[in-house]
Amino acid sequence: MSPAAGIVDVCAALGDPTRWQVLERLGSGPASASRLATELPVTRQAIARHLEVLADCGLVERERVGREVRYRVVGSALTTAARRLDAMAEAWDRRLERLRDLAERE
Amino acid sequence: MSPAAGIVDVCAALGDPTRWQVLERLGSGPASASRLATELPVTRQAIARHLEVLADCGLVERERVGREVRYRVVGSALTTAARRLDAMAEAWDRRLERLRDLAERE
DNA sequence: TCGATGTGCAACACGATTGTTGCACACAGC
DNA sequence: GCTGTGTGCAACAATCGTGTTGCACATCGA
Numbered sequence: 001m002s003p004a005a006g007i008v009d010v011c012a013a014l015g016d017p018t019r020w021q022v023l024e025r026l027g028s029g030p031a032s033a034s035r036l037a038t039e040l041p042v043t044r045q046a047i048a049r050h051l052e053v054l055a056d057c058g059l060v061e062r063e064r065v066g067r068e069v070r071y072r073v074v075g076s077a078l079t080t081a082a083r084r085l086d087a088m089a090e091a092w093d094r095r096l097e098r099l100r101d102l103a104e105r106e
Numbered sequence: 107m108s109p110a111a112g113i114v115d116v117c118a119a120l121g122d123p124t125r126w127q128v129l130e131r132l133g134s135g136p137a138s139a140s141r142l143a144t145e146l147p148v149t150r151q152a153i154a155r156h157l158e159v160l161a162d163c164g165l166v167e168r169e170r171v172g173r174e175v176r177y178r179v180v181g182s183a184l185t186t187a188a189r190r191l192d193a194m195a196e197a198w199d200r201r202l203e204r205l206r207d208l209a210e211r212e
Numbered sequence: 213t214c215g216a217t218g219t220g221c222a223a224c225a226c227g228a229t230t231g232t233t234g235c236a237c238a239c240a241g242c
Numbered sequence: 243g244c245t246g247t248g249t250g251c252a253a254c255a256a257t258c259g260t261g262t263t264g265c266a267c268a269t270c271g272a
Contacts, residue, residue: 007120008120008121008122008123008126009121011117011118011120011121012117012118012120012121012122013121014113014114014117014118014121014191015114015115015117015118015119015120015121016114016118017114020114026198027194027197027198027201027202028201029201029202029205030202072202073198073202075195075196075198075199075202076195076199077195078191078192078194078195078198079191079192079195079196081191082188082189082191082192082195083188083192085120085184085185085187085188085191086184086185086188086189086192088133088184089181089182089183089184089185089188090181090185091133092132092133092179092181092184093181093182095133095134095135096133096135096136096178096179096181099135
């Protein structure tokens with residue numbers, strides 16, 4: 001149960017401000033890379049790479065619509081990540097509290 | 107309610123495998139940078155910087171014990187981050203579902 | 213057919229990260 | 243006082259990440 005696999009990649013993806021801008025924009029409705037580029041202060045190519053990162057770790061989904069590629073947020077991926085983090089926090093808290101109890105018993 | 111402040115930094119901190127090793131080790135009990143360096147395959151200085159990153163976003167706490175500095179995991183910080191992510195995921199899901207309903211009504 | 217729009221790929225610049233080594237300093241214990 | 247251990251700081255190398263420009267190609271629509 002060590003690294004919980006993809007959680008590191010998800011966190012790395014969420015560790016960039018521009019990707020948060022992309023995600024929050026997609027949270028209000030699907031859009032293509034070109035569309036996003038008109039609304040955010042970065043070029044389409046930069047956004048395309050951010051979208052690739054987000055898609056690689058499952059935070060967004062691609063969907064071809066004619067000649068354009070539309071991206072949508074995958075809320076469940078974020079929910080899963082949140083649950084994993086919460087479970088780890090709880091486990092750590094329990095272990096440390098047990099240590100504290102042991103120390104105080106002597 | 108845009109970037110939720112420190113969540114980006116927390117995620118960035120969690121986006122590095124070595125920092126996960128440090129966190130998981132600290133999850134089994136507090137330790138100093140030198141101690142961690144003997145258990146992980148990186149130098150003390152590298153670990154010290156990772157600990158600084160983790161401390162800056164509240165994921166670990168420093169505590170001086172004599173001449174050494176002990177670090178402990180702060181589970182509540184991780185829990186807070188998890189709750190924020192979960193809340194965002196839920197908000198996005200709700201908004202997208204409302205969009206879907208609107209589209210299907212016409 | 214032709215132009216406009218959307219995408220894909222490559223090269224490049226630049227700063228940030230990550231890791232190292234080396235040295236200086238503080239302090240606990242002999 | 244001296245040695246060992248823990249910390250702090252600085253310099254350095256190498257890689258990665260982010261963003262840019264430029265160009266080629268596909269496709270929708272007039």
